[in-house]
Amino acid sequence: MAVMDSAAAREQALDAAEELFYGRGIQSVGMDDIRGASGVSLKRLYQLFPAKEQLVEAYLERRDVRWRGRLAEFVARREDPGERILAVFEWLEGWFGEDGFRGCAWINSYGELGATSARVAAQVRAHKQALRDYLAGLVADAGLPGTVAGQLFLLAEGAMVTAGITGSTEPARVAREAARTLMTR
Amino acid sequence: MAVMDSAAAREQALDAAEELFYGRGIQSVGMDDIRGASGVSLKRLYQLFPAKEQLVEAYLERRDVRWRGRLAEFVARREDPGERILAVFEWLEGWFGEDGFRGCAWINSYGELGATSARVAAQVRAHKQALRDYLAGLVADAGLPGTVAGQLFLLAEGAMVTAGITGSTEPARVAREAARTLMTR
DNA sequence: AGCAGCGGAGAACGTACGTTCTCCACTTGA
DNA sequence: TCAAGTGGAGAACGTACGTTCTCCGCTGCT
Known part of the structure; x- marks a missing residue:
């Protein structure tokens, strides 16, 4: 994964969250699924969104x-x-x-x-x-x-x-x- | 809990399932919540409904x-x-x-x-x-x-x-x- | 070159929960 | 009275997952 600034990582994470949450429902999608689909590491995901609920809200x-x-x-x-x-x-x-x-x-x-x-x-x-x-x-x-x-x-x-x-x-x-x-x- | 035949236990279980599933959503209600609200033991719940999904369908x-x-x-x-x-x-x-x-x-x-x-x-x-x-x-x-x-x-x-x-x-x-x-x- | 720090991979931790198992009290039929 | 079985309480097991931590390589500065 190439270098990526915070804004780009945030967009990638939200893109993946939108596709997965909308397609499969929120509860059946894990943070690890978001990581896999977005290429944004767990550590960074939690820097950007301190908890899953905040990712849901941003989505x-x-x-x-x-x-x-x-x-x-x-x-x-x-x-x-x-x-x-x-x-x-x-x-x-x-x-x-x-x-x-x-x-x-x-x-x-x-x-x-x-x-x-x-x-x-x-x-x-x-x-x-x-x-x-x-x-x-x-x-x-x-x-x-x-x-x-x-x-x-x-x-x-x-x-x-x-x-x-x-x-x-x-x-x-x-x-x-x-x-x-x-x-x- | 008094003795209860299978039909009565099934009704009790479904009463509790309906109240809890409808009120709080399905995924956030555990089988143990159903047991607590219905008075039907886990063992019997699983005799009546071999898996949670079948309880959901019956509900x-x-x-x-x-x-x-x-x-x-x-x-x-x-x-x-x-x-x-x-x-x-x-x-x-x-x-x-x-x-x-x-x-x-x-x-x-x-x-x-x-x-x-x-x-x-x-x-x-x-x-x-x-x-x-x-x-x-x-x-x-x-x-x-x-x-x-x-x-x-x-x-x-x-x-x-x-x-x-x-x-x-x-x-x-x-x-x-x-x-x-x-x-x- | 050397070092400080950011970031990634993924292990680890704690909890929740679906499902099964153990143990025991009680009923029932002879 | 005794044996067998039914059913309850709740422990136990396995897994999934949210969240955190460890380790290590890379980057950029001096």
Whole structure:
């Protein structure tokens, strides 16, 4: 392994953590697995993240920024405010179809650790709140009643959960059609 | 502990498993916790369930029968087919408000074990498929187009997940209003 | 060249837990 | 009363894993 500064080692560690935690769940991945996949030694891993839980938090935090960034970037390409809302579900469909898609990382983490780790639970709530606020902004921009935002949020959550369990992209299209109906009355 | 036949011991074990697995997650509950909470000795636990995974499967199976039974019983009290569909969301609201509610047991289990236990993953899919089929029956009875069933299913899933994460009963009411809109056009 | 320190490999340590085993009290049938 | 078996309490065993420690080579400075 070539020399690597702390920032690069941190990225390598988080890359490996994201791939393994998301793909196999958090509890079934050991720190030694992270070391093997990242090439970052245990000693350095523990310098960067004093305990596994902090690595988990950093993983969720970085993924939150990236995930919402990707969504917002996709949506922002549309001009029409109504189209932007529908674009959310189109982006979900593309995500569901990606290799290795295994549902929503936060919903999965909550099922695994929500009852035992208050910090993870708080991060999940923050992420979902941010998504809800984002949708509320789109709904307001489209001049739709505020109650629609909560409804669209539930459709998106249901689609993520169902796509994760069934492995199909169809929930995104179903949710999109429901969203269209809810928007037009 | 008084004498107890196998059937009673099995029920005691499953009662404890359900309370602990649902409340704290599966991986964080040890077989010794089950023994302590149920009063069934380890030896007998292993006679009844040769491995922890089989206890987990029995827990999910028994809960599936009971959960869907409770829902169907509540819904069946309504006469009008359209009212029956809305009653699903009313039942969800009552469930969300129960003490110790912590989201959908199957969604949580899927987050925890979906990637590592094929049998648990299959049980989750079966449970969700059964719920979807049940909703499809209600939708057909109400003379609504079949596409509505999938939309209502996503709303229910989104409500369960969101209520679990936020601890609020509100998602049930939001989903109910969305359902009403989707049904009336 | 010599040395101080960083970093890697991997052993070691402690704990948790799934599973099995030992020992013993008690019941039951003759 | 005695023998055989059932079942409970809890010790024991093996493994996995989070975390720390040891040893050693390499690098960079003087």
